[in-house]
Amino acid sequence: xxxxxxxxxxxxxxxxxxxxxxxxxxxxxxxxxxxxxxLYGCARFQAWNAACWxxxxxxxxxxxxETVKYFVEQYxxxxxxxxxxxIEHYGKYMQAKDDA
Numbered sequence: 001x002x003x004x005x006x007x008x009x010x011x012x013x014x015x016x017x018x019x020x021x022x023x024x025x026x027x028x029x030x031x032x033x034x035x036x037x038x039l040y041g042c043a044r045f046q047a048w049n050a051a052c053w054x055x056x057x058x059x060x061x062x063x064x065x066e067t068v069k070y071f072v073e074q075y076x077x078x079x080x081x082x083x084x085x086x087i088e089h090y091g092k093y094m095q096a097k098d099d100a
Contacts, residue, residue, distance in 0.1 A: 050067045
């Protein structure tokens, strides 16, 4: 993962707050719609984040491919890490589903 957790001890706390909010919305509209909104919100935030780094639209356009590559690689690494975690701990994480 591209985050140095020793330099950012609140990383997982922030992530958990986003997940709690997403879970709250799942009871209203379902996981698929929440997932799509969550992903769009993340993409929109990262576009704004990239704009903050850029001096102007031209420099943002110049770095667009590099920016997309960076965020796609980060997302892929985080998704793979979390899928592996769920595979290894499926029974524990999905226990509530089995109890229903």
